Amino acid sequence: MGLTQVSYSPETQESWVATKLDFLVNWGRANSLWPMPFGTACCAIEFMATAASRFDLARFGMERMSFSPRQADVLICAGRVPFKLAPVIRRIWQQMPQPKWCISMGACASSGGMFDNYAVVQGIDTIIPVDVYVPGCPPRPEGLLYGIRMLQQKVMRERMSDTSIRNEMEPDPSSRLYIPPPTIDELSEPFGNSVNQTRSTV
Amino acid sequence: MSETIPTVYPGVAAPSGTPVTPRNIPHRGGPENPTASALAAQFKAAVKRVDVVWGETTVLVDATRLKDIVQWLHDDPGQRYDFLSDVTAVEYRDTGRPIEVVWHLRSLPYRRFLRLKVELEKTAPLAVDSVWSIYKSADWMERECYDMFGITFRGHPDLRRILMWEQYREGYPLRKDFPLRGRFSRAEQLRQALAQNPEAKYSMDELSIVEAFEDLPEDMRQRLGRGEKTGE
Secondary structure (H helix, E strand, O other): OOOOOOEOOOOOOOOOOEOOHHHHHHHHHHOOOOEEEEEOOHHHHHHHHHHOOOOOHHHHOOOOOOOOHHHOOEEEEEOOOEHHHHHHHHHHHHHOOOOOEEEEEHHHHHHOOOOOOOOEOOOHHHOOOOOEEEOOOOOOHHHHHHHHHHHHHHHHOOOOOOHHHHOOOOOOOOOOOOOOHHHHHHHOOOOHHHHHOOOOOO | OOOOOOOOOOOOOOOOOOOOOOOOOOOEOOOOOHHHHHHHHHHHHHEEEEEEEOOEEEEEEOHHHHHHHHHHHHHOOOOOOOEEEEEEEEOOOOOOOOEEEEEEEEEOOOOEEEEEEEEEOOOOOOEEEOOOOOOOOHHHHHHHHHHHHOOEEEOOOOOOOOOOOOOOOOOOOOOOOOOOOOOOOHHHHHHHHHOOOOOOOOOHHHHOOOOOHHHOOHHHHHHHHOOOOOOO
16 A cells, blocks of 8 residues: 555455545645636736636646635736735735645746836745746646646645644734845846846936 | 718728828828918917828927817817827937927827827926816826826826836836836835735725715724725
8 A cells, every 4th residue: 555545445345445634635635726816917828728628627626716715725826916916916815725825827927037127026936935836938738737736746745744834924014025035135136138138227 | 070081881992082091101201280280370389390200290399388289189170189099208318308298189080190299308397287177088198107207297186106006116117217127126125015905996086985975984984084095
C-alpha cells in the first residue's frame, strides 16, 4: 500500500477501504478546487478557453466558477493588476475561507510583465501569497492546466498535523504589507530588457 | 439645416451628392474645414493659426476666448458642432514649448471635424475654461485630462482624479517630468495603494444625493457631513 493510494481490492475486502485521513481529505480537496476567477486582461480569455469545452477544466473538478470569494478555494489571478486594484484583490483574498490557494496566471500577474510602469503591481506576490506561477503571455490553456495539476500535487502533499499552512497571514497594521518593504522593492526590480530602459526625467 | 444628405444603402449605387471617403490625402495642406475661415472672421485675433494635417483642420485659438469659441461653434446654425468627442492634452519633449490642450469637435449635421488647440505656458498655472456647461460629455474627459496632466478646468463641477485614485500623491503621470515607474519606491506605492478603501467608490458629489440629504438616516448624514466616503 503506497503512501498516496487507496488500498482496495474487491476480492479480499468486500465492504471497506483502507486509507489515510490525510490522503482522503487532500484527495477530496485537490479534486474539487473551486476557482475564483480574477480576470483583468487577455489571460482571462485563455482562462475562459480553459474552462470551455475544448480544454474542459471540469475534468479536474473545477467545473464550478465561484464568483463569490466566500465559496472559492483557489484564486486564479489572470492578468495585470494595477495599483488601484491592489486593495480589491487583497480584500477578495481575505474574504476567501481557508483552505485557499492562489494561482498567478501569466507574466503580468507574476512579475508585472511588460508593464514596468507607475500603474501596475510588479507581481501579485507582493500583495497576496501565491502558490503556483504560470508563465506565458498569455499562457496557453495547457499551461494553465499544468499549473492546476501542480497545485493539485501541492494540495496532495499537505499534512493535517502541520496546521501552520492554514494560518491566515496578517498584514502589518500600519503599512498593510505582508512582506518587508525591502523585499517588495527587490521583487519589483526590473528584469530583462527593461533594466536598460531610460527614465524620462528632465 | 435645409439640405438633406441622401442615405446610402449597401449594394445600391450611391446617389449623386453623397459624400465619399476622401483618398490620397496630403500630409499638409489640402482643403480646410470651412469652419476655420468662419472662425477667423468671427473671432479675428483670437484665432492664431490654422493647420490642415492629413485632411483634418486644426485651429489654434486664444485660451481666454476658448469657451466663447466653443459656445459659438455649438450654437451657430451654420456650424452646429454638437458632439465633443475628445478632450486631451499634449506635452512636448522640448521643455520650453507650452502644453497644448486639444478639443475634438464634430458636427454631425454638416459632417465636419474640427480640432481646437490652446497653448498653456508651463510658467503659469495650467488652467483653462471648462466646456462642461456646453457639452456634458466633457465631464469625464476633463477629469482624465486633469488626472494625467494636471490641467485645471475652470468651471468644471467635479474636478478630481478619475483613473488614479483620489489620494494619489505622485503627480501627473503623462507629464514629461514624470518618471515612468513613478516617483516612490515600489513598496511605498503598494503601501499607499493598499491604504485605499476599495468600497469607497462613490463620493457624495458623484451620487448627486445632495437633494436627498435630508431624507437620509441620521447616522448616514453625520458620516457624509464629515466628508467620509461611503460605498455601502
